[in-house]
Amino acid sequence: MNSLPAAAAGAAPDGAGLDSGAVSDKGDTPTIPVIGGTGALGSGLAKRWAQGGAKVVIGSRDAGRAQEAAEKIAAETGGDVTGMTNEDAARAAEVVFLTVPFRNQSEYMTNLKDSLSAGQILVDCSVPLAAAISGKATRTIGVWQGSAAQQAQEMAPEGVTVVSALHTVSAPGLADLESELGEDVPICGDRKADKAKVAGLIARIDGLRPVNAGALETSRIVEQLTPLLISINIRYKTHAGIRFTGLPEGDPFS
Amino acid sequence: MNSLPAAAAGAAPDGAGLDSGAVSDKGDTPTIPVIGGTGALGSGLAKRWAQGGAKVVIGSRDAGRAQEAAEKIAAETGGDVTGMTNEDAARAAEVVFLTVPFRNQSEYMTNLKDSLSAGQILVDCSVPLAAAISGKATRTIGVWQGSAAQQAQEMAPEGVTVVSALHTVSAPGLADLESELGEDVPICGDRKADKAKVAGLIARIDGLRPVNAGALETSRIVEQLTPLLISINIRYKTHAGIRFTGLPEGDPFS
Numbered sequence: 001m002n003s004l005p006a007a008a009a010g011a012a013p014d015g016a017g018l019d020s021g022a023v024s025d026k027g028d029t030p031t032i033p034v035i036g037g038t039g040a041l042g043s044g045l046a047k048r049w050a051q052g053g054a055k056v057v058i059g060s061r062d063a064g065r066a067q068e069a070a071e072k073i074a075a076e077t078g079g080d081v082t083g084m085t086n087e088d089a090a091r092a093a094e095v096v097f098l099t100v101p102f103r104n105q106s107e108y109m110t111n112l113k114d115s116l117s118a119g120q121i122l123v124d125c126s127v128p129l130a131a132a133i134s135g136k137a138t139r140t141i142g143v144w145q146g147s148a149a150q151q152a153q154e155m156a157p158e159g160v161t162v163v164s165a166l167h168t169v170s171a172p173g174l175a176d177l178e179s180e181l182g183e184d185v186p187i188c189g190d191r192k193a194d195k196a197k198v199a200g201l202i203a204r205i206d207g208l209r210p211v212n213a214g215a216l217e218t219s220r221i222v223e224q225l226t227p228l229l230i231s232i233n234i235r236y237k238t239h240a241g242i243r244f245t246g247l248p249e250g251d252p253f254s
Numbered sequence: 255m256n257s258l259p260a261a262a263a264g265a266a267p268d269g270a271g272l273d274s275g276a277v278s279d280k281g282d283t284p285t286i287p288v289i290g291g292t293g294a295l296g297s298g299l300a301k302r303w304a305q306g307g308a309k310v311v312i313g314s315r316d317a318g319r320a321q322e323a324a325e326k327i328a329a330e331t332g333g334d335v336t337g338m339t340n341e342d343a344a345r346a347a348e349v350v351f352l353t354v355p356f357r358n359q360s361e362y363m364t365n366l367k368d369s370l371s372a373g374q375i376l377v378d379c380s381v382p383l384a385a386a387i388s389g390k391a392t393r394t395i396g397v398w399q400g401s402a403a404q405q406a407q408e409m410a411p412e413g414v415t416v417v418s419a420l421h422t423v424s425a426p427g428l429a430d431l432e433s434e435l436g437e438d439v440p441i442c443g444d445r446k447a448d449k450a451k452v453a454g455l456i457a458r459i460d461g462l463r464p465v466n467a468g469a470l471e472t473s474r475i476v477e478q479l480t481p482l483l484i485s486i487n488i489r490y491k492t493h494a495g496i497r498f499t500g501l502p503e504g505d506p507f508s
């Protein structure tokens with residue numbers, strides 16, 4: 001971890017969260033900031049991580065709304081959840097999850113410019129569904145950079161690396177703590193060590209298996225899995241997920 | 255089945271294959287023409303279908319090579335396999351599988367113009383990997399029509415409908431009859447009845463579950479699964495396949 005502003009330490013709820021993103025051992029207690037954490041995907045993830053014992057930081061445009069959401073999730077899970085502005089949340093740990101819809105991604109990246117700093121990893125979860133421009137959710141729009149993740153990388157401050165993940169996990173499935181998960185999470189990024197940190201955090205959620213899907217450019221493909229699953233969901237009236245068959249045991253991130 | 259040329263009946267090895275593509279019951283004996291059936295994917299499929307009791311027709315540019323390949327597969331599987339030119343094979347049943355690499359698809363579609371006729375279903379299995387133009391197999395090239403399958407549809411004779419499938423099944427896995435399969439086969443097409451016929455034939459191969467993935471345009475996404483799996487294969491040194499989680503029991507094609 002390098003060159004985090006001094007404010008970061010203060011923003012971490014326990015003042016010890018800075019390196020915690022690197023922790024993959026479930027016995028540790030990482031701090032996990034979720035930008036847009038009051039949204040469907042963000043709050044689902046926050047619930048699962050809180051339930052699993054992580055310290056979750058909900059970010060929202062409005063600190064009051066974030067705190068309200070945090071209290072609710074803390075009550076439901078018995079976990080350690082705090083709420084603050086997106087900007088403060090972005091300083092709370094090394095690995096930061098951006099869980100907003102694609103139509104808001106660019107605006108959030110602009111707003112986070114002064115909060116993110118070199119050495120941090122931003123996990124983008126957005127998918128350029130055509131729904132963003134009133135089109136079908138079974139189609140995507142072309143992103144000049146190749147993918148939503150590559151757009152985020154282009155907009156990220158110098159030294160902040162983007163990893164993409166969590167495109168295919170159903171938000172309602174995450175939010176319903178009674179629902180048993182059992183699916184893979186393809187992760188794209190250009191540095192194995194970064195993906196390993198993100199994988200460690202995702203693996204804290206029971207039933208999610210992180211899969212090393214390739215370089216960040218492969219997010220072009222992985223982001224397309226979401227409209228594919230939506231197309232399948234329409235036909236099967238379900239919330240489908242993805243599994244890769246034939247993967248050997250062992251950690252492909254190390 | 256309508257307007258098949260008279261030659262079609264003659265081309266079917268047992269003169270009874272014309273409607274067999276419509277059969278999904280494993281107890282029946284469909285005739286399955288595999289265009290490009292001497293290639294890696296085609297011969298793997300041919301083996302599996304022959305082993306499962308279907309009458310397989312191997313098509314090749316050269317009838318002699320097709321017959322040779324057919325004899326080999328017949329010997330290995332004890333099945334009913336014949337070989338003929340691609341043009342003759344294309345007349346052998348209602349549902350025809352085109353298993354050539356994308357770089358050859360357009361040429362084959364041109365050559366098959368007079369052999370395919372209204373009422374037939376052409377199953378395209380090709381993937382526009384950038385490898386076709388000496389690029390990476392983890393990338394694709396843009397196809398003006400949207401996908402390889404949509405290009406095939408544009409080139410198909412009037413009344414021939416294209417369905418796309420079998421992009422993600424490993425050819426070596428198919429060819430090795432000792433290898434147990436256990437994965438899904440996303441199928442794209444604009445008519446449910448067509449997809450049902452194709453699904454019935456695919457389901458004859460033990461361990462393959464046909465999945466109704468959507469309209470033909472969804473093949474844009476499904477074709478991208480191949481480079482994604484290649485990217486994963488590189489990292490895991492395996493032959494990965496795809497599974498969709500959360501699908502209910504029951505036939506989504508009926």
